[in-house]
Amino acid sequence: MNWLNFFDNTTTTHTRHPFGRSINATISNEEEELFNKSQEAFSNKNILDAYEYFFHSLENFKDDDSNHNVTTRREEDELYFEIFQGTARVTGCVTQNNLHAEAIITKKSSANVALKRFILERNYQLTYANYYSDDQYVKIKLYHDNITMTPQKVFFPLREIALNADFDKEYIRTEFTDIPLEDIDHLEKLDEIELQTKYKYLHEWIDELNKTIENLPSNDNAGMQAFSLLNTMLMIDYLIVPKYAIYQKTSKKIQEYYGDENKSIESKNDELKEYINKLKKMSYEEFSENFYNAKYTFNPTEKTSKEEVDNFISESLLKIRWYKNNRYIQIIPTIYKYIAFNILYNYGLNPVIKDLLHTLVEIQNPKFFKSLEYQELYNEDEKTFSKKTIISKIEDIISPHQNRFKSLEPFGEDLNYSSLNEFSNSFYLQIQDLNFEEI
Incomplete structure (x- = not known):
């Protein structure tokens, strides 16, 4: 199989x-x-x-x-x-x-x-x-x-x-809020500390988003707003993993943004801003009702070819180059985060790419993962990487699949550790270079 x-x-x-x-x-x-x-x-x-x-x-x-x-x-x-x-x-x-x-x-x-x-x-x-x-x-x-x-x-x-x-x-x-669901006794509640951590970061991310948007250039900033807003939406979905109303409404907003070609980007941005600020006003009690742990058997996303993933990375890196050449450097870190979240949300990935992108997400969002007691892979204050740990994690992801894919090689040593932006850029290029040919 x-x-x-x-x-x-x-x-x-x-x-x-x-x-x-x-x-x-x-x-x-x-x-x-x-x-x-x-x-x-x-x-x-x-x-x-x-x-x-x-x-x-x-x-x-x-x-x-x-x-x-x-x-x-x-x-x-x-x-x-x-x-x-x-x-x-x-x-x-x-x-x-x-x-x-x-x-x-x-x-x-x-x-x-x-x-x-x-x-x-x-x-x-x-x-x-x-x-x-x-x-x-x-x-x-x-x-x-x-x-x-x-x-x-x-x-x-x-x-x-x-x-x-x-x-x-x-x-x-x-x-249908007045209709009770049946046969859900198997669902488990989340740990209270985990819920509080997720609620805290939801607010922090929205505050950071609003501050970012306020500090964008006043002229022609719709594209930058879009990256900031979508990155926040996808980050909430991937890291916080809400269920019920938050998931349903967040998913609908994301799908409408990508799918509605009749609305202007400015109009779609305004709708996302309105929704995100509604999330911020949600009480902890209401927020906590949207979570549970459960068992899963089937993946909801259809598998995607590596070529499609590679093409998306190439298109996204071209956009980063355009912003860099036009000196809109403040949006570049956001786009590097957005690329990983977008792929993890929209594409059915093989386990190697999925786990590599999750590792990149851990590196790009170190404070959130540290709050959940994961090992810190990047220190934002000192701007330093846990290089040996990162190299080891990449090897652990790739090595179990090398018997099947003979040309698949770990690439931790080849990454650029000079800055988080350079690291992210080199990470995406290495993913594009992965060879899944069965020999």
Whole structure:
């Protein structure tokens, strides 16, 4: 299953907190073997064996301990399973002939007309799954026969039901505030100190943003404002990782900014400023309601080719060169941060690039990570790097993949440590030079 998981949901970075929207865990060392066994069992019509191997291949780990994001229970002619994806708990049963899966959304008695209309519209947007209600609950369900089943054929339907059940439950919690969600007992509260730290930095970042915008040149500064505003939005999403209303509204604002070509950049900037300042006014009590820890099985972002990532880096570095040549140097550090956050938000990355960019984010935002008790990789006051640690981290990220990619080489020694700007520039150039050819 390397064709899928290598580019979708593996990571080698060891963090104690989730960052961003992809899965912060590692897959099984036996994942490829389990996938191949599943493929073979499907070919031999050993359906229950095939599914059991397949579900084990989806299991992920933290420090070699299973997250139990996928569990199974086998009886004589049936295999029962449970898959966790954020707010969603997908349960189901496999027999020799078919697969049935479902996730509970809310109680049938709680569904008002507006929610029913929303659910009907969602049914037209789904490929494999669909909504229905039984005597007690509104659910999203999936039915598949096993006549010509393969691991690939079962992966995408299960991914669809899990991702959409999670997204829709978050959406309902935000847009239908009087409708309680069901089957969310598996969600865990965040540590109070972590919540307070995130609330503190939300305010610090917004204060820094407003100060930056005030000090920009008065003429023709819309582009610089855009980089500052978008960087703050993406930073909030990646580092603070809000859920529910903050996530839904932040995600919508970012998508509208990138997608709406009819509005002027000035108008879009004003909308972001208004939204960001609303976030600053949010009380701690309201803020803290938008967080939880959960298990995840599927990555929501489709995989992206390295060429697309390289092209974005090249285009962004050209913009930095333009600002530098025109002596707008105050925006350059912001753009260097923006590049990493943008890629981590918009692109489905392989684990090497994802972990390297996360390391760069740690270096560029040292005070936030230090407040969460991570090792300091860059001292902002002294403007010095923890060079040996950075070199070691880059080697730890790249070396596990060198057996497969013979031309992949660690590059920590080749980075420019003269300043944070030069470091960031050299880091992006090294990412572009990474060679993922399989020899």
